[in-house]
Amino acid sequence: MVALASSPGPTAPPSRREELARFERRVGSALEDLAAAVAEQRPPAPLPDVLAPEAADEDAGVEPAPTTLGTLFEAQLVRIARQVTVLHAAVSRAAPAARERSGP
DSSP, X not given: XXXXXXXXXXXXXXXXXXXXXXXXXXXXXXHHHHHHHHHHTOOOXXXXXXXXXXXXXXXXXXXXXXXXXXXXXXXXXXXXXXXXXXXXXXXXXXXXXXXXXXXX
16 A cells, blocks of 8 residues: 555646545455455455455456556556465464365
8 A cells, every 4th residue: 555655746636535444445445355365264255356366456457446546557457456365374274284284
């Protein structure tokens, strides 16, 4: 979220600030679940649609959902979504191994 700190300033249109707030809540919830999954040695919950790999993976030919935000700002959101996706994949892979190490 640091990457977005300077983007939607107080002069940004309300729709842009609202969209960022929704995105921030989704990312925050996903990160909280990832932290809990690590602590509890369990797989994380599925990512919200806006953060799902296909929504963030331009290489797959799937564009993120259209937004009212500017192009640079959208690129920053896609980058954050990709980073959360990488973390999600890592936690998903680590959960079974952590359970095996800790035993029944």
